[in-house]
Amino acid sequence: MSFLKKLMVTAAFSAAMFVNAAYAENVKIALVVKSLGNGFFDAANKGAEEAAKELGDVDIIYTGPTKATAEAQIEVVNSLIAQKVNAIAISANDADALVPVLKKAMERGITVISWDSGVAKEGRQLHLNPSDTGLIGETIIKLAADYLPEGGDVAILSASSTATNQNAWIEAAKKVLPEKFPKIKLVATVYGDDDSAKSTDEAKGLLKSYPNLKAIIAPTTVGVVAAAQVVTDENLIGKVNVTGLALPSEFKKFIDNGASQAVALWNPIDLGYSAVYLAHDLAVKKEEAKPGATLSIGRVGKVTLDDTNSAAMAPPFKFDKSNIEKFSKIY
Amino acid sequence: MTDVPAPRHIPDRLDKPFSSAIFSWEALLVVVAIAIFAINSFASPYFLDPYSLSDLTFNFTEKGLIAFAMALLIISGEIDLSVAAIIALASTMMGMAVQAGADTPVLVLIGIVVGLGCGAFNGLLVTRLGLPSIVVTIGTMSLFRGIAFIILGDQAYKGYPESFAFFGQGYVWWVVSFELVLFLIAAIIYWFVLHRTSFGRRVFAIGNNPVAAQFSGVRVGRIKFILFCLTGLMSGIASALITSRLGSTRPSIAQGYELEVITMVVLGGVSILGGAGSIVGVVLAALIMGLVTFGLGLLNVPGIVMSIFIGLLLIIVIALPIIWRRLRGGRLA
Numbered sequence: 001m002s003f004l005k006k007l008m009v010t011a012a013f014s015a016a017m018f019v020n021a022a023y024a025e026n027v028k029i030a031l032v033v034k035s036l037g038n039g040f041f042d043a044a045n046k047g048a049e050e051a052a053k054e055l056g057d058v059d060i061i062y063t064g065p066t067k068a069t070a071e072a073q074i075e076v077v078n079s080l081i082a083q084k085v086n087a088i089a090i091s092a093n094d095a096d097a098l099v100p101v102l103k104k105a106m107e108r109g110i111t112v113i114s115w116d117s118g119v120a121k122e123g124r125q126l127h128l129n130p131s132d133t134g135l136i137g138e139t140i141i142k143l144a145a146d147y148l149p150e151g152g153d154v155a156i157l158s159a160s161s162t163a164t165n166q167n168a169w170i171e172a173a174k175k176v177l178p179e180k181f182p183k184i185k186l187v188a189t190v191y192g193d194d195d196s197a198k199s200t201d202e203a204k205g206l207l208k209s210y211p212n213l214k215a216i217i218a219p220t221t222v223g224v225v226a227a228a229q230v231v232t233d234e235n236l237i238g239k240v241n242v243t244g245l246a247l248p249s250e251f252k253k254f255i256d257n258g259a260s261q262a263v264a265l266w267n268p269i270d271l272g273y274s275a276v277y278l279a280h281d282l283a284v285k286k287e288e289a290k291p292g293a294t295l296s297i298g299r300v301g302k303v304t305l306d307d308t309n310s311a312a313m314a315p316p317f318k319f320d321k322s323n324i325e326k327f328s329k330i331y
Numbered sequence: 332m333t334d335v336p337a338p339r340h341i342p343d344r345l346d347k348p349f350s351s352a353i354f355s356w357e358a359l360l361v362v363v364a365i366a367i368f369a370i371n372s373f374a375s376p377y378f379l380d381p382y383s384l385s386d387l388t389f390n391f392t393e394k395g396l397i398a399f400a401m402a403l404l405i406i407s408g409e410i411d412l413s414v415a416a417i418i419a420l421a422s423t424m425m426g427m428a429v430q431a432g433a434d435t436p437v438l439v440l441i442g443i444v445v446g447l448g449c450g451a452f453n454g455l456l457v458t459r460l461g462l463p464s465i466v467v468t469i470g471t472m473s474l475f476r477g478i479a480f481i482i483l484g485d486q487a488y489k490g491y492p493e494s495f496a497f498f499g500q501g502y503v504w505w506v507v508s509f510e511l512v513l514f515l516i517a518a519i520i521y522w523f524v525l526h527r528t529s530f531g532r533r534v535f536a537i538g539n540n541p542v543a544a545q546f547s548g549v550r551v552g553r554i555k556f557i558l559f560c561l562t563g564l565m566s567g568i569a570s571a572l573i574t575s576r577l578g579s580t581r582p583s584i585a586q587g588y589e590l591e592v593i594t595m596v597v598l599g600g601v602s603i604l605g606g607a608g609s610i611v612g613v614v615l616a617a618l619i620m621g622l623v624t625f626g627l628g629l630l631n632v633p634g635i636v637m638s639i640f641i642g643l644l645l646i647i648v649i650a651l652p653i654i655w656r657r658l659r660g661g662r663l664a
Contacts, residue, residue, distance in 0.1 A: 036633050066634030069586050070577065075390055079628030082383035083375075096489050096579035100500055108382075161485040162581050 026059045029279045030080045032090040033064035039247045040221050043331035044272030051276035070094035074101045081105050087279035091116035095164045099123035111283035115275040117165045125282055126289040127310040128275055130266040137172025139264050139316045141181055143243040144215040147261045151183020152214035155206045157227050159194040159220040169219050192223045199226035218244035228254035248319050248327035255324045262320035274300050274313055356600040360615035371626035385506035387625040392510040393569045395617035398595040399521040400562040402613045405596055407558055408538045408605030409464040414566045415588035416475035421445040421570035423479040426488025426580040435494045442571035449475055450563015454556040479582040488580040499576025510572055522610040538605030595620055598648050
């Protein structure tokens with residue numbers, strides 16, 4: 001090896017080490033969401049930033065694809081792996097398709113957790129559920145049933161037919177229907193793909209196909225706004241109650257105008273906050289994610305992992321005329 | 332807008348030898364690719380890393396494989412919008428085979444055969460019934476993906492065998508992935524077929540003037556049919572790769588890939604009106620798209636901004652030759 005070559009190699013190495021040193025000061029935690037431009041995830045990012053401030057040594061990379069597809073999310077994860085982030089906290093578009101790329105991330109020493117919409121067990125170290133699937137399923141039906149003492153027909157307007165969490169909630173909702181809400185009849189489940197235009201069309205279709213419909217349940221923040229707008233536009237306020245999971249700030253006007261009596265949601269700020277805390281617990285404090293382990297999530301409290309390394313944060317929270325004003329200002 | 336150039340189908344392109352034009356076109360793409368590579372290297376300290384560069388190739392290899400066949404199809408004056416739907420259907424069939432206990436070689440074979448079958452179906456509708464390919468493939472786009480949705484609904488097929496993972500996740504040597512090797516081999520084969528065989532000459536002839544080609548003894552229908560089969564075949568191969576990379580099948584797999592494939596082809600200098608184009612251009616375009624998306628990804632640029640970049644790149648690329656021609660035409664007149 002000539003002197004020049006040696007010199008060049010040394011220079012390259014020291015440059016590489018300098019770069020590493022310069023970028024290794026803070027812990028980089030990537031908050032990967034299903035798609036950008038969604039109020040729910042923007043709120044989660046607020047919580048993530050809050051957690052980062054509390055923890056002190058954390059930088060948050062808030063990112064996600066424009067199209068809510070698994071393929072686009074894989075490209076995002078690949079670029080995060082290349083950036084050598086310390087931890088990835090992901091809300092997945094597909095429980096299975098993300099597994100190989102997240103495995104690769106873990107092989108390269110990156111802490112991987114999922115939150116909100118989970119990844120199959122082998123693709124992450126732990127999963128943080130915003131709430132408990134059974135509880136959410138029951139809550140969305142209860143939100144409709146509370147205002148239907150006589151019972152009646154209801155329909156569900158969901159996100160895409162492949163959305164992991166929506167499908168689980170609907171499954172849970174169907175399970176509690178016969179025992180706890182015998183008078184409520186679920187007549188249809190349609191899919192608006194979390195797209196405003198498609199959700200609007202599907203909601204219109206429901207009203208046309210089921211003239212006796214008493215409530216539309218949309219367990220998605222996009223679908224619930226579309227459905228409430230359709231009910232408002234078609235002068236069905238008072239006849240059809242729209243409910244489901246909604247962001248208070250987006251949905252306030254429909255509580256105000258009566259298109260909806262009440263909606264629910266967990267606190268996305270708390271969710272982003274807790275996800276960052278958990279990622280930090282594993283990546284920095286080197287806590288082990290194993291069944292039965294109890295991990296701290298800062299001001300939100302503690303979570304205990306079940307035998308699939310999943311944890312539930314908190315039950316969904318109901319918004320109605322009494323408190324929507326206050327929460328619409330928060331998120 | 333009175334000085335719009337005369338419709339393409341009247342004159343042949345004898346006045347504009349594409350050897351020189353295409354040569355400079357590819358040179359331009361090389362310059363663009365080098366420029367983006369350099370910008371990426373400066374913009375992110377993580378770009379010049381063998382693993383990063385290897386991960387980068389996954390952004391374009393699958394779409395690029397389809398783009399080769401699509402390039403030939405578009406040069407011949409046809410188009411196939413159903414490629415992504417073919418991926419979904421082929422992947423679903425592979426998933427069904429897995430449930431029935433099929434092993435890796437059978438799975439790949441099924442993917443390829445389903446792709447070929449779908450391509451042949453498109454080809455028959457276009458060449459036998461004389462339907463416009465854009466209409467046919469918009470129809471089959473819904474048909475093929477529709478079948479996948481009927482079979483799978485909101486379910487997913489998983490449990491692909493370990494050995495199957497090699498196709499989309501395996502490496503031939505160090506960081507050189509199997510997908511990249513396949514992409515390069517396909518590039519050489521398609522380059523040879525298009526630029527060095529009489530079949531390739533016929534494809535250009537058909538694209539420039541199908542009637543003249545027919546009267547010159549070129550079996551236009553048969554060649555177009557073969558091109559549709561090839562596009563289906565490449566989609567089937569891409570399906571095996573993507574399914575292997577994802578390790579699972581959902582009916583929404585590869586949604587929107589058709590437009591990215593066509594973007595690659597057009598960016599590569601293939602005339603959307605048919606009759607001109609080169610494989611080298613398509614390879615470069617695939618590389619450029621991979622560099623742009625990965626580079627912007629490293630900077631955590633939101634996807635929508637990425638789409639704006641790709642859109643601008645495409646518009647510039649389509650507009651450039653037209654502006655060039657106008658400027659030249661103006662000077663001559």
